[in-house]
Amino acid sequence: MECDTGKGLRSLSESLRRLETLAAWAGLARSESRPHDPPSFRFDNHMATDIRTEHSFFVKTAMDIHDILNSAEGKKVPEKKRQQWRRRLMQLETELHRLNLPLQWSCAPLPQ
Numbered sequence: 001m002e003c004d005t006g007k008g009l010r011s012l013s014e015s016l017r018r019l020e021t022l023a024a025w026a027g028l029a030r031s032e033s034r035p036h037d038p039p040s041f042r043f044d045n046h047m048a049t050d051i052r053t054e055h056s057f058f059v060k061t062a063m064d065i066h067d068i069l070n071s072a073e074g075k076k077v078p079e080k081k082r083q084q085w086r087r088r089l090m091q092l093e094t095e096l097h098r099l100n101l102p103l104q105w106s107c108a109p110l111p112q
Helices: 002-032 047-070 079-098
Strands: none
Touching (some): 002 047
16 A cells, blocks of 8 residues: 555655646747737647646545545555645645646636
8 A cells, every 4th residue: 555655655756747738838828819810820639638647547546545645545554644645635735726726727617
């Protein structure tokens, strides 16, 4: 289980970095948009899907880690180690919230 939890936290960290990159590209697209002017460049139209997919992966993995840490099996791990994992999980979740991902990208259905 220690390997799974550590691996899960590393996956969350990598996912967060991908979300930061996607959010930066989305911010650039917004900053470059000018009303009544054609776009100066065009982004891949899958950006919203990529953000939603990555956000969903992050949330699911974080929930799995919370479940592991609160399970009977998780309680077999020394308390000090579980506290380290909980702190790291909380740091990653806080960083995700600080990204302020637009709701339309993280949880709403795709526009048709």
